[in-house]
Amino acid sequence: ATQAMRVRPPGSHSATKKEKRYSTSCFPLSTNRDLQKLTPLSDVAPAEQEKLFIQKLRQCCVLFDFLSDPLSDLKWKEVKRAALSEMVEYITHNRNVITEPIYPEVVHMFAVNMFRTLPPSSNPTGAEFDPEEDEPTLEAAWPHLQLVYEFFLRFLESPDFQPNVAKKYIDQKFVMQLLDLFDSEDPRERDFLKTTLHRIYGKFLGLRAYIRKQINNIFYKFIYETEHHNGIAELLEILGSIINGFALPLKEEHKIFLLKVLLPLHKVKSLSVYHPQLAYCVVQFLEKDSTLTEPVVMALLKYWPKTHSPKEVMFLNELEEILDVIEPSEFVKVQEPLFRQLAKCVSSPHFQVAERALYYWNNEYIMSLISDNAAKILPIMFPALYRNSKTHWNKTIHGLIYNALKLFMEMNQKLFDDCTQQFRAEKNKEKAKSKEREEAWIRIENLAKSNPQFLVCVPSPARCSPVAMETEAPSIEDLQRAQRTEGPLVSRRSELPQDIYTTQALDSPRRGEDMLTPHDRL
Amino acid sequence: MDAFKLMKELRANYEQEGYYIPKETGLNLIESTEQNGAGISAKCRDAQVEDLWGLSSFFGYSTQTFVLAVNLLDRFLALMRVQPKHLSCVGLSCLHLAAQRSAPDATLSSGHELIRIGQRRFTASDLSRMEKIVAEKLHFTSSAVTPLTFLHLYHQVALGQSPSRKEVLSLEKLEAQLKACLRCMSFSKAKPSVLALALLRHEIKAIQSEDMWEMTCHVQRHLKIADAELQCWAERVARCLSDYASPRCSRPNHKKLLWVVSRRTAQNLQSSSCSVPDLPTIPEGGWDPSQSEDSSEDLSSGEESLSSSLEGEGAYFPLHLRRRR
Numbered sequence: 023a024t025q026a027m028r029v030r031p032p033g034s035h036s037a038t039k040k041e042k043r044y045s046t047s048c049f050p051l052s053t054n055r056d057l058q059k060l061t062p063l064s065d066v067a068p069a070e071q072e073k074l075f076i077q078k079l080r081q082c083c084v085l086f087d088f089l090s091d092p093l094s095d096l097k098w099k100e101v102k103r104a105a106l107s108e109m110v111e112y113i114t115h116n117r118n119v120i121t122e123p124i125y126p127e128v129v130h131m132f133a134v135n136m137f138r139t140l141p142p143s144s145n146p147t148g149a150e151f152d153p154e155e156d157e158p159t160l161e162a163a164w165p166h167l168q169l170v171y172e173f174f175l176r177f178l179e180s181p182d183f184q185p186n187v188a189k190k191y192i193d194q195k196f197v198m199q200l201l202d203l204f205d206s207e208d209p210r211e212r213d214f215l216k217t218t219l220h221r222i223y224g225k226f227l228g229l230r231a232y233i234r235k236q237i238n239n240i241f242y243k244f245i246y247e248t249e250h251h252n253g254i255a256e257l258l259e260i261l262g263s264i265i266n267g268f269a270l271p272l273k274e275e276h277k278i279f280l281l282k283v284l285l286p287l288h289k290v291k292s293l294s295v296y297h298p299q300l301a302y303c304v305v306q307f308l309e310k311d312s313t314l315t316e317p318v319v320m321a322l323l324k325y326w327p328k329t330h331s332p333k334e335v336m337f338l339n340e341l342e343e344i345l346d347v348i349e350p351s352e353f354v355k356v357q358e359p360l361f362r363q364l365a366k367c368v369s370s371p372h373f374q375v376a377e378r379a380l381y382y383w384n385n386e387y388i389m390s391l392i393s394d395n396a397a398k399i400l401p402i403m404f405p406a407l408y409r410n411s412k413t414h415w416n417k418t419i420h421g422l423i424y425n426a427l428k429l430f431m432e433m434n435q436k437l438f439d440d441c442t443q444q445f446r447a448e449k450n451k452e453k454a455k456s457k458e459r460e461e462a463w464i465r466i467e468n469l470a471k472s473n474p475q476f477l478v479c480v481p482s483p484a485r486c487s488p489v490a491m492e493t494e495a496p497s498i499e500d501l502q503r504a505q506r507t508e509g510p511l512v513s514r515r516s517e518l519p520q521d522i523y524t525t526q527a528l529d530s531p532r533r534g535e536d537m538l539t540p541h542d543r544l
Numbered sequence: 545m546d547a548f549k550l551m552k553e554l555r556a557n558y559e560q561e562g563y564y565i566p567k568e569t570g571l572n573l574i575e576s577t578e579q580n581g582a583g584i585s586a587k588c589r590d591a592q593v594e595d596l597w598g599l600s601s602f603f604g605y606s607t608q609t610f611v612l613a614v615n616l617l618d619r620f621l622a623l624m625r626v627q628p629k630h631l632s633c634v635g636l637s638c639l640h641l642a643a644q645r646s647a648p649d650a651t652l653s654s655g656h657e658l659i660r661i662g663q664r665r666f667t668a669s670d671l672s673r674m675e676k677i678v679a680e681k682l683h684f685t686s687s688a689v690t691p692l693t694f695l696h697l698y699h700q701v702a703l704g705q706s707p708s709r710k711e712v713l714s715l716e717k718l719e720a721q722l723k724a725c726l727r728c729m730s731f732s733k734a735k736p737s738v739l740a741l742a743l744l745r746h747e748i749k750a751i752q753s754e755d756m757w758e759m760t761c762h763v764q765r766h767l768k769i770a771d772a773e774l775q776c777w778a779e780r781v782a783r784c785l786s787d788y789a790s791p792r793c794s795r796p797n798h799k800k801l802l803w804v805v806s807r808r809t810a811q812n813l814q815s816s817s818c819s820v821p822d823l824p825t826i827p828e829g830g831w832d833p834s835q836s837e838d839s840s841e842d843l844s845s846g847e848e849s850l851s852s853s854l855e856g857e858g859a860y861f862p863l864h865l866r867r868r869r
Contacts, residue, residue, distance in 0.1 A: 216823070224826045259823055267827040298816065339816045377809045384803050389796060396793040411602055417660075418806055424661050425801045428598050432796035435727075436788050439720040442601065446716075 057081050057101040063112050072121055075112070078105045079127040082170070083134045088162040099166070106169035113176050120182040128177055129191040135170045137199040140206055143250075161208040171214035178221045185225045192222065194232050201236050204253030216256040220263065234279075237261070241283045249290055258299035265306040272311045280307050280314060285321040293333055301340040308347055315352035319344065323363055331372040338367065338378040345388050353391050361399050365406035368423075373416045380422035383429055393433045400430055404441040405448075547701070551766055554697050554737075557689050558767050561736050564615060564688045570622025571733055584626055586729040592635040593617070593727050599636075599662055605643055607719040611692040611726065613642035618732040620678050630674075633666050637674040645686050663802045691722055694740035701763055702744065702756045712751055718743060724788040725781060734777050738769055742777040746785060 060081070066074050086099050113119055143159070161167060177183065200222075203215055223233055237257055244251045268276060284307075287293075287300055308315055322341060327333040341360075345353070367379035382388050392399050403426075411423045431438050470476060577585040593614055600610040616638040620626070626634055636658055655668040678684065695718055703709045721743055725731045731739060741760060748756045764774065805813070 220823050220826070227829075263823040263825050264828075266825040269828045335812060339812070343816075373806065374809055374812070377805050378812070381803070381805060381809070381813070384798050386798065389798055393793045393795050397791065412604065418804055421661060421663075421802075421804055424598075424602050425798070425803065427602055428801065429796040429798060431594075431598050431601070433793045434791070435724060436720075437791075437793075438601075439723075443716055443720070 057084060057098045057105075059101050060105070063108060071119065072123065075109070075119065075124065076127050078109060079124075079131045081105055082109075082131050085135070086163070086166070088165070092162070103165060103169065106166065106173055110169065110173045110176055113173070113180055118182060120177065120180055122187055125188055126191050128174065129188075129196065132170060132174050133196070133199070135167065136203060140203070143207060158209055159207040161206070161211055164208070164210065167211065168214075171211070171218065175214065175218055175221070178218065178225065183225075189226055189228060192226065192229075194229065197222065197229055197233055198236060201233075201240065204240070204256060205251055207252055212253050212256045215253070216259055220260050223260065223264065234264075234275075238279065238283055241287065245283075245286050245290060249292065254287075255296035255299050258296055258303055262299060262302050262306060265303055265310070268310055270310060272307075276307075277311075277314065280304070281317060281321070285318065285325070288322065288325045288337075293336060297336045297340070301336075301343055304340065305343050305347060308344060312349045312352055315344070315348055316355050319356040319360060323359055326363060331370070331375050334367065334370070334372075334375045335378050338375070338382075342382060342385065342388070345382075345391070346385070348391070350391060350394065354395060357391075357395055357399060358402065361402045365403055368403070368426075369406045369410055371415070373419060376410075376414070376416070376419050377422060380419065380426055383422075383426045389429065396430070396433045396437060400433075400437055400441055401444070404430070404438075405445055408442070408445055547704075550697060550701050554694070554701075554763065554767060557693055557697070558737050561689045564619070564690065565735060566615075566618040566622035566732055568622075568733065571618070571729070574621060575729065584621055584628055584631060588628060588631060589617075589621060589729050590727060592631055595632075595662070596635055596639050597723060597727065599639060599658065602661065603643075603658075605639075606646060607723065608692060609639070609642045609646040610723060611690045612646060612688055613639040614726050614732075615688050615690050616641060616678060616682060616684065618729075619682050622732075623681060632662075632664055633670060633674050634678065636662060636664060637671055637678050640671065641675050641679060641684065689736060691726075691734075691736040691740045691743075692719070694737045695719070695722060695743065698740055698744045698760070698763060702748070702759050704755075704759060709753075709756070712753065713747065713756065718747060721747070721785055721788070725784050728784055730780065731784075735773075737767060738773055738777050739781070741769065742774060742781045745774075745778060746781050 060074065060078055063071055063074055063078075082102055082105055084098070084102065086095050086102070197219075200215065200219060204212060206212055206215070219233070223230055237260075240251065240257065241254075244254060265276075284300065284303055287296075293300075304318060308318060319341075322337060322344075326337060364379055364382070367375050370376050370379075407423055407427055407430075411420065411427065414420060414423070574584055574589060575586050577583045579585045579587050596613055596617075597610060599605075600613070613635075617635055620634060620638065640655055640658060655671045658664075659666065659668060659671060696715070699713065699715050699718065702713060722740070725739070725743070734742075741764065745757070745760050748760060
């Protein structure tokens with residue numbers, strides 16, 4: 023099969039170039055925006071560096087307008103940008119420059135630049151917006167924001183960083199505001215947020231439970247209320263690294279998280295945006311504790327998409343990943359409902375679904391599980407495979423069905439023969455049944471024919487022609503009656519019994535306000 | 545068909561069957577050939593027949609087609625020295641020929657279909673050329689006397705006057721057993737009449753019907769089949785069928801087959817296989833309990849494997865902690 027991937031050149035369509043859409047959150051512009059360029063840190067004696075550092079940090083708390091007036095304050099924007107850039111280098115390459123007074127300044131600078139209410143989405147919602155095709159709305163202030171994120175990250179990752187000191191400033195309120203930003207439409211911002219929160223989670227043990235709880239809340243709101251949030255994939259990625267680090271035996275809290283949060287996330291319409299990350303989380307859980315397999319697989323089968331084929335393909339991807347790590351003892355518990363669903367997928371008229379399901383047969387581990395349990399599985403799969411080998415429209419599927427059947431044949435020939443015989447027997451039974459039904463109808467017909475009233479009831483000699491229905495067209499009598507009267511045919515007004523109050527009201531109309539009593543007004 | 549006619553039919557076929565048995569010297573040569581040798585070995589032939597069985601099942605061909613195809617194949621291989629690389633073409637030609645001449649209700653697939661599904665590398669014109677060669681060498685026109693011919697006749701004889709016995713002695717089951725035997729090269733040497741009788745007796749013995757057994761003895765006497773010969777094949781049949789009936793499932797080899805999928809599915813498979821996360825693992829309970837004193841986390845969890853997480857990027861893990869482990 024050819025593996026050519028269609029690569030879209032960024033932001034270009036045939037003739038008209040789609041303009042990149044920008045938005046900027048409502049930054050309160052600082053009133054005094056002129057920034058004086060300060061001395062470079064490298065030019066100053068080590069004893070003076072801390073003071074200068076704080077000055078530069080405070081400078082960077084000045085906010086500029088990038089959207090409505092992009093050319094404004096260019097000189098001062100450059101001062102801020104240069105200062106940020108310099109500070110990034112400064113803390114990366116110098117030791118012992120992160121002193122205690124620095125912490126509150128850094129956190130404050132970050133908060134001032136970042137924490138804002140995100141603008142409402144300018145992308146269409148619902149079915150019109152395709153997260154994979156449509157351009158996201160980007161942050162206009164990115165030149166500065168990027169450097170602030172970069173700086174804060176280096177700050178967190180510095181070997182001199184001490185969580186014990188920082189925890190006074192990086193507290194629950196800070197984390198909450200950080201989490202709010204995950205709904206940003208700018209993917210670059212979300213990427214930084216992801217890494218930032220990941221580091222914070224790692225370093226601040228005291229905040230971990232709080233972070234998990236708030237993430238849960240975001241997910242609950244997403245699943246049950248809004249079905250809209252841009253940062254689900256990033257949050258799941260962080261959770262993946264957390265789940266990966268769970269200690270055994272798994273805490274009850276984590277199991278509940280899997281069952282009440284991760285599994286229902288499969289229900290949401292926009293699953294395609296975050297499915298790979300979600301699948302990874304689920305599989306990690308099962309690698310940690312295989313006794314969770316049965317509830318997970320049963321939940322997936324429960325949420326199995328019935329009308330959305332691309333989603334079905336995603337579920338099949340995830341299911342195969344789960345089967346790759348499943349314990350044989352757990353497999354036996356779920357095999358019957360699982361293969362019943364697979365039988366349906368294999369029969370799907372959507373070729374991608376059928377192909378993906380059939381490709382399971384190319385998986386060595388799954389094949390070994392199946393062959394160990396062939397006596398239970400083959401009777402379930404066989405009818406779907408055999409039936410479709412005759413009737414499916416797609417040639418590639420034909421070939422794959424052959425492969426699947428061939429592998430079954432290799433497992434146990436007698437079992438295969440038995441299934442074939444069973445299939446034929448069922449088919450014959452069906453044929454016999456429908457024949458019986460037809461004969462019963464014919465018998466009824468003959469019985470009716472033998473009734474002496476028969477010829478009276480049937481108006482037309484040809485049984486097969488459609489019987490004329492009564493329509494609303496006037497009958498012969500009506501037409502004749504109408505022709506006796508003068509003039510063209512007029513439709514008579516229906517003669518309904520007249521309501522006396524209606525007649526009175528029509529004869530002497532009154533205004534509405536006069537008729538309404540105070541009681542009527544609510 | 546009444547009993548008299550049946551016996552006459554049996555007799556006629558019995559006299560004919562000699563023409564349709566593969567040459568014994570040819571079969572011996574195949575059996576003595578080693579695997580991966582210069583010629584066709586028994587294992588090669590058996591593998592080819594398995595393949596043909598698979599294709600017959602897939603396309604819904606009748607047992608008649610399959611049995612005839614095997615017969616043609618064995619006769620051709622016993623007659624001509626075939627190179628192993630041509631074996632699959634020979635096999636498919638026999639199957640196609642048999643399908644064309646056999647029961648007309650089987651939906652005939654074109655040579656193209658057979659080649660595509662059978663994942664063969666030759667073309668349709670190769671196939672039709674080979675078919676002509678096979679038909680010519682074997683003087684094949686429309687049919688042959690095979691074990692199946694006898695099996696059908698014997699079955700009718702055994703049912704005798706009571707067709708209700710059909711429930712007990714299933715022809716479908718017998719056919720499946722015959723196919724199982726034919727997959728083994730050793731049965732190609734057997735006379736069709738003897739093989740079919742051995743099969744029937746094996747089944748009748750299993751269902752323990754005295755009068756049907758009597759019928760078979762009657763047939764044996766009528767056709768003058770030697771006891772020793774019948775006994776010899778009966779033993780082999782018993783062994784083959786007990787293998788066939790074993791519930792053991794072998795692990796099939798999916799790599800031998802060609803897996804062709806559409807471009808979309810191929811893309812999907814590629815992208816879903818490379819979902820390696822790039823955030824390093826955060827172990828539960830932290831890696832340095834001394835870093836935070838009043839944490840609300842439960843630090844006394846079980847084993848914490850930190851070795852995997854220490855392979856993370858340099859900037860993330862502080863140097864002084866790395867040295868500690």
